[in-house]
């Protein structure tokens with residue numbers, strides 16, 4: 588029996604299908620696509636299997652395993668690198684708020700044990716955000732038992748976000764020094780903040796998030812009161828976190844993105860970072876192409892889920 592639909596993208600599935608010779612073959616892995624009459628399943632070795640719906644014999648979702656330690660660690664590093672203003676632990680989960688400035692700083696990082704039965708934990712998340720006038724939102728690793736549990740409770744998914752990593756030295760090797768002038772400052776200039784508004788208004792809490800973190804740097808690329816290219820770096824332990832890369836729409840394709848990235852990686856290296864991470868939406872083609880060319884590879888994926896209603 589086939590019990591897989593497009594709703595299960597991101598879940599672990601097991602699939603049995605007919606081969607051209609008429610025998611049956613099984614694959615277990617993450618359902619990464621369900622379109623054009625084809626399922627795409629990525630197995631534990633990262634190999635993607637395309638299975639035509641017409642060849643399906645049986646298939647169903649299976650329970651996800653807990654996120655591996657390296658994923659948990661990196662998620663905690665990333666949370667420290669984009670610190671919310673108001674936080675409270677819920678067992679191993681972390682409730683985070685910053686007046687609504689960015690999803691990351693206004694979502695419960697739901698990884699591991701909350702210390703409560705799931706329905707009570709989900710209700711606690713919803714209520715904690717409601718007290719702050721914010722929608723209940725959870726950040727969950729894909730796939731994970733937490734994502735499955737929120738899904739079963741009817742929490743609405745947003746698109747998957749890729750967390751990509753690389754060695755700092757490798758990226759610097761792949762990225763020659765830029766002809767575009769760029770520098771990294773300890774504070775964002777007014778022009779930096781004005782450029783950032785393409786993503787969202789920087790409120791007082793927003794400024795606290797941006798300037799929070801153990802050590803932060805703000806890349807300004809190009810000339811003018813409002814720099815054509817901006818980005819933010821943070822060093823947490825030996826990790827460089829890169830975020831807020833934004834280029835003036837009228838100046839794209841002229842090397843500002845590379846200049847910002849180069850400046851942030853040089854700054855990270857000078858501040859002791861050996862590895863780097865960033866978060867990028869899977870559908871953001873220019874950014875994914877830029878990062879792929881620099882050697883960044885997907886480490887894991889996560890997504891937000893919103894409380895029903």
Ligand SMILES: CC(C)(COP(=O)(O)OP(=O)(O)OC[C@H]1O[C@@H](n2cnc3c(N)ncnc32)[C@H](O)[C@@H]1OP(=O)(O)O)[C@@H](O)C(=O)NCCC(=O)NCCS
Pocket residue numbers: 831832833834835838839840841842843844845846866867868871872873874876877878880
């Ligand atoms: C992603 C972004 C920062 C790139 O900035 P940019 O100044 O246009 O980039 P560059 O001119 O330095 O180009 C660097 C590389 O990015 C890739 N790239 C840039 N635009 C691209 C596009 N439209 N399609 C495909 N690849 C693209 C290419 O690999 C390019 O290298 P190449 O010129 O050698 O081909 C810019 O598109 C942007 O501001 N987007 C909106 C904000 C955003 O998505 N930020 C990243 C969030 S994670």
